[in-house]
Amino acid sequence: MSVTEPRAVTFLVRRYDPERAAPPRWERFAVQAETGMTVLDGLNRIKETLDATLAWRSSCRMGICGSCAMVIQGHPALACNTQVLEAAESGRLTLAPLPNFAIIRDLVPDLAPLFEKHRAVRPFIERADEELAGDLSGEFRQSPEELLRILQFTYCIKCGACLAACPTAATDAEFLGPMALAQAWRYSADSRDGGWSARAPLVARDHGVFHCHYAGECSNVCPKGVDPARAIQFLKRRLVFEYLGLWREGSPCRELVRPGPEKPRPDVPAPPPPTVGPLNP
Amino acid sequence: MRATRLWTWQLAAGLIVLVLLGLHMLVTHLDQLLGWFTPPGVEATAWASVLARSETTFFAVTYVILLGAALYHGLYGLRTILVELWPNGRFARALAVLFWTGGGALFVLGTYAALAVRLAAAAAAAG
Numbered sequence: 001m002s003v004t005e006p007r008a009v010t011f012l013v014r015r016y017d018p019e020r021a022a023p024p025r026w027e028r029f030a031v032q033a034e035t036g037m038t039v040l041d042g043l044n045r046i047k048e049t050l051d052a053t054l055a056w057r058s059s060c061r062m063g064i065c066g067s068c069a070m071v072i073q074g075h076p077a078l079a080c081n082t083q084v085l086e087a088a089e090s091g092r093l094t095l096a097p098l099p100n101f102a103i104i105r106d107l108v109p110d111l112a113p114l115f116e117k118h119r120a121v122r123p124f125i126e127r128a129d130e131e132l133a134g135d136l137s138g139e140f141r142q143s144p145e146e147l148l149r150i151l152q153f154t155y156c157i158k159c160g161a162c163l164a165a166c167p168t169a170a171t172d173a174e175f176l177g178p179m180a181l182a183q184a185w186r187y188s189a190d191s192r193d194g195g196w197s198a199r200a201p202l203v204a205r206d207h208g209v210f211h212c213h214y215a216g217e218c219s220n221v222c223p224k225g226v227d228p229a230r231a232i233q234f235l236k237r238r239l240v241f242e243y244l245g246l247w248r249e250g251s252p253c254r255e256l257v258r259p260g261p262e263k264p265r266p267d268v269p270a271p272p273p274p275t276v277g278p279l280n281p
Numbered sequence: 282m283r284a285t286r287l288w289t290w291q292l293a294a295g296l297i298v299l300v301l302l303g304l305h306m307l308v309t310h311l312d313q314l315l316g317w318f319t320p321p322g323v324e325a326t327a328w329a330s331v332l333a334r335s336e337t338t339f340f341a342v343t344y345v346i347l348l349g350a351a352l353y354h355g356l357y358g359l360r361t362i363l364v365e366l367w368p369n370g371r372f373a374r375a376l377a378v379l380f381w382t383g384g385g386a387l388f389v390l391g392t393y394a395a396l397a398v399r400l401a402a403a404a405a406a407a408g
Contacts, residue, residue: 172365204282206373211365239285240292 006034009088011042013054014096016103024103027051031084039079039087039095040068043107056107063223066159070107071096076161078223098164100173114160117176121184121202126195127252135278138258146191153186153231155224162218162228174207178218178228181209185231188238194252200239209235291357297350301343308334335398344395352388356380 009031016024029046040058047054058068061080068079073087073094087093101109127133162178169175176184184203188196203209212232219227241247264270308317312325318334319325334340360380364373393400 168365172368174368175365201282204285206284206364207368208284210284210288211361236288239282240289243282243285243289 003035004085006032007085008091009033009042009084010092011046012092012094013046013107014094015054015106016097017053018105033084033088035083035085037084039070039072039082039084039093042084042093043079043095054107055105064157066157069098069159069161069164069223071098071164076164076221078159078161081223098160100164100166100169101160109160109164111160113173114158114163114177114179117180118158118183121176121180122195122199123180123183123187124195125187125190125193126198127192128194129254132254132256135256136276137274137278138256140192140253140255141257142191142253149189149191150186152226153182153189153228156182156186156222156226156228157224159223161221161223162226165217165221167215167217168211168213172207172211175211176203176208178212178232181212181235182226182228182231185235189234191253196238200242203235204239209239212236287357291354294350294354294357297346298354301347301350304343305347332398335395336402341396341399345392348391348395349388352384352391356384 011029011031013027013029014024015027029050031042031045031050033042038061040061043054043056043058056068056070056079058080059065060067063078063081066078069076070079071077071094072079072082076098079095084093095107097103097107098109101111101113104110125133156179158179160179162182163169166175166178169177181203184199187193188199209232212229214229214233216229219229222228238247238249259271259274307315308319309325311317312319312330318337318340319330320333323330335344357380360373360376363376
């Protein structure tokens with residue numbers, strides 16, 4: 001990032017107050033922006049110096065929590081991850097709440113439907129062998145290749161940018177959406193998971209995976225570089241191949257690896273005893 | 282799973298349309314170059330050529346397959362768009378009934394048209 005002179009930037013912010021009957025409106029704020037100032041910093045400055053009633057959602061300030069997703073210059077992005085001077089070369093920065101969600105206030109969208117859809121696809125490791133899975137004294141090992149199958153999808157921070165950019169979600173509010181579908185694939189493709197049979201009917205229903213138009217905008221806007229459109233294609237491929245009887249996939253990994261008796265090295269102190277054992281011993 | 286089954290057939294129908302419509306284009310537009318299924322000295326789109334093609338078993342069968350694939354592909358695609366715009370269970374069921382019955386009727390009519398030449402020839406041979 002090159003250092004540039006501080007510059008006046010006009011923040012054009014979409015405002016909405018549910019306590020007033022008035023429709024949403026645009027409001028201008030003049031902010032002196034300097035190198036390193038993120039959009040979130042700019043909003044904080046507006047709140048501190050110009051208008052304390054401006055509302056948005058944020059938490060970590062470092063692109064991890066996914067709270068501050070909003071439409072910046074027409075594209076869904078994280079406010080904490082967008083530099084004001086880079087985004088507002090023309091001197092004007094437009095900020096609006098994420099579309100495809102109800103608006104609670106100003107830049108705060110109601111993300112409850114996003115999390116309901118996420119919950120609906122059973123986003124967790126499921127196994128039939130509860131006894132083995134519940135044994136916390138060991139771990140199911142994954143090869144680097146098995147990890148790579150799911151790794152990028154684990155980076156999702158559930159910010160909602162993908163659903164805001166999705167043209168299918170714009171017309172079909174019941175569409176599961178890129179985030180939930182990508183997470184369905186993230187767990188289904190996990191070598192430790194055995195929950196596909198429960199998850200498949202959920203993603204293959206009406207308003208599920210087959211309603212994706214493959215516009216690819218979800219992948220374009222993801223601030224973490226996740227490619228949900230790719231996960232959706234993987235889901236489609238598995239469903240179709242299974243229907244045609246062409247899918248070959250082994251059962252989930254059953255080998256629980258526990259710390260074994262290793263030959264102690266005289267120069268290394270002995271490890272402490274395990275602090276956890278099997279559940280219900 | 283119903284959606285998977287319908288979508289897989291949508292893919293298959295699309296592939297069939299691609300191949301058979303491609304063949305149709307080759308036969309009708311490259312007749313001077315290829316001369317496939319066209320009597321010598323006659324244009325591919327002339328009535329005599331169409332009649333000659335319809336009399337062959339290969340074209341009778343491919344016409345019917347193309348008809349079925351195009352109807353399924355088009356109507357299922359239209360249903361997907363409409364259900365997405367108006368996500369309502371009753372509307373989706375009504376559309377399914379309308380498209381299956383309407384599509385079925387069009388398929389019967391189209392099949393009759395594709396086989397009419399052969400049916401007429403068989404009737405003439407019988408008596």
